[in-house]
Amino acid sequence: QAGEPEVEVFSVPSYACQRRTSLENHNAPLTDALSLLAENAELNDEEGRGVAFRRAAALLKTLPSAVMSASQLRGLPCLGEHSLREILETGTSTEVESTKGSERFKALKVLTGIFGVGAKTADRWIREGIHDLHQLRASGQHYADINQPVTRAEADAIEAIVEKAVSSVLRGAQIVLTGGFRRGKPSGHDVDFLITHPEEGREEGLMPKVVSWLEKTTRNSYLESKDGPGRPPSNMDRFERCLSIFKLPGAAETPQRAWRAVRVDLVVSPISQFAFALLGWTGSKLFERELRRWAGHERGMSLSSHALYDNKQVNEGAASEEEIFAHLGLEFVPPSERNA
Numbered sequence: 001q002a003g004e005p006e007v008e009v010f011s012v013p014s015y016a017c018q019r020r021t022s023l024e025n026h027n028a029p030l031t032d033a034l035s036l037l038a039e040n041a042e043l044n045d046e047e048g049r050g051v052a053f054r055r056a057a058a059l060l061k062t063l064p065s066a067v068m069s070a071s072q073l074r075g076l077p078c079l080g081e082h083s084l085r086e087i088l089e090t091g092t093s094t095e096v097e098s099t100k101g102s103e104r105f106k107a108l109k110v111l112t113g114i115f116g117v118g119a120k121t122a123d124r125w126i127r128e129g130i131h132d133l134h135q136l137r138a139s140g141q142h143y144a145d146i147n148q149p150v151t152r153a154e155a156d157a158i159e160a161i162v163e164k165a166v167s168s169v170l171r172g173a174q175i176v177l178t179g180g181f182r183r184g185k186p187s188g189h190d191v192d193f194l195i196t197h198p199e200e201g202r203e204e205g206l207m208p209k210v211v212s213w214l215e216k217t218t219r220n221s222y223l224e225s226k227d228g229p230g231r232p233p234s235n236m237d238r239f240e241r242c243l244s245i246f247k248l249p250g251a252a253e254t255p256q257r258a259w260r261a262v263r264v265d266l267v268v269s270p271i272s273q274f275a276f277a278l279l280g281w282t283g284s285k286l287f288e289r290e291l292r293r294w295a296g297h298e299r300g301m302s303l304s305s306h307a308l309y310d311n312k313q314v315n316e317g318a319a320s321e322e323e324i325f326a327h328l329g330l331e332f333v334p335p336s337e338r339n340a
C-alpha cells in the first residue's frame, strides 16, 4: 500500500547455536540495557533471570538491522516479559535506570572490577559496609590491581611466550588461542589457550612442566599459578587446567609498578578430545549453553568439552568442530559468528 512504511518483521531460530552472531551489533542500545540487567541478576545470584536477559540480548545481536518498533519482534522467543517495549519507546526502562542508580549495583561493579574479586567477595564486603575503593583501602585490604581489558596485541605477545614454553617442554606439542580472541574480539578479560599433542597420551603431565618452564624462564613475565595440580578439578571439565597470572611490562596501572597483571587460562586436552575442547572453550558462554541445550532438548544427546553422547550413550567421536555440528544436526557456525 502506498504511504505505508515498510516494517520488517524479524524471524529468528530460537537457539543461538542455530544462528550466526558476528561482532557487528545493530541494536547496541537495547543489548547494552539487557546486558546490564543480566549482569545485575548474575551479581545477585539470580541465574535464571540472568540467562533470560542474556538470551534476549543474544537474539537482538543477531538481527540484520536496528529494531524500530516492538511489532517487528512479535513472536520472537525470549523477548516477552522484559522491559523491551519500554526501552524501545523511551530509550530506557525504569528497571534499567533504577539498577544503574542502585548503590548496591554500583558497589558490586566497582568491587568486582578488582582483579580476582568475584560476586561472593564483593557481597561480603558490602555487608561489612565496604562500597568503594576508598573504604576498601581504609579497611586495610590491599587490592590495587583494577581489571583492565587485555588487548589483542597483548594476547599475541603472551601467545608467543606460551608457544615457546609448550614446544620447549614437549616437541610437537601445539597451542591454540581460544575464548573471545578466537571469535575475533579486539579485547578480553583474559587470554585462553588450549594445548595438545598429535600423539594421544603424550600430553599427559604436560601442564606442570609448562608451568615450571614459565616460572624459571620468564621470571619477569610470569607471576603465579592459581590452579593446577593439587587443586580439585573444576566442575566444568576434567582437563588439566591452570589459571595463571602473567605480568606484562609497560602500561602500569598504578604509579608504583611498571607492569600489569594479565589472566591466562591454560587447558591441556588429549588429541582424541581436542575438537570438543576447542568447541567448548571458544564460547561465547551463551553460545556454549545453547549448544548444550540444543543437544539435550532437541537431539537427546549430551555434549561436553570432552565428548558427545547420543541417546544410547554411544560416544560420537569427532576430529573437527565441523563434525560435531554435523552430529548435532546443526549448520556449521564459524568462531567469528559465535558471538551470541
Ligand code: DCP
Residues within 6 Å of the ligand: 178, 179, 180, 181, 185, 187, 188, 189, 190, 191, 192, 236, 280, 281, 282, 283, 284, 285, 288, 289
Ligand atoms: N566457558 C564456558 N563456561 C564457563 C567458562 C568458560 O562455556 N563457565 C567457555 C566459553 C568461553 C570460554 O570458555 O567463551 C572462555 O572463557 P572466558 O570466561 O575467558 O570467556 P571469553 O574468552 O569468551 O570472554 P573474555 O573475552 O572476557 O575473556
Ligand code: MG
Residues within 6 Å of the ligand: 179, 180, 181, 188, 189, 190, 191, 192
Ligand atoms: Mg577469555
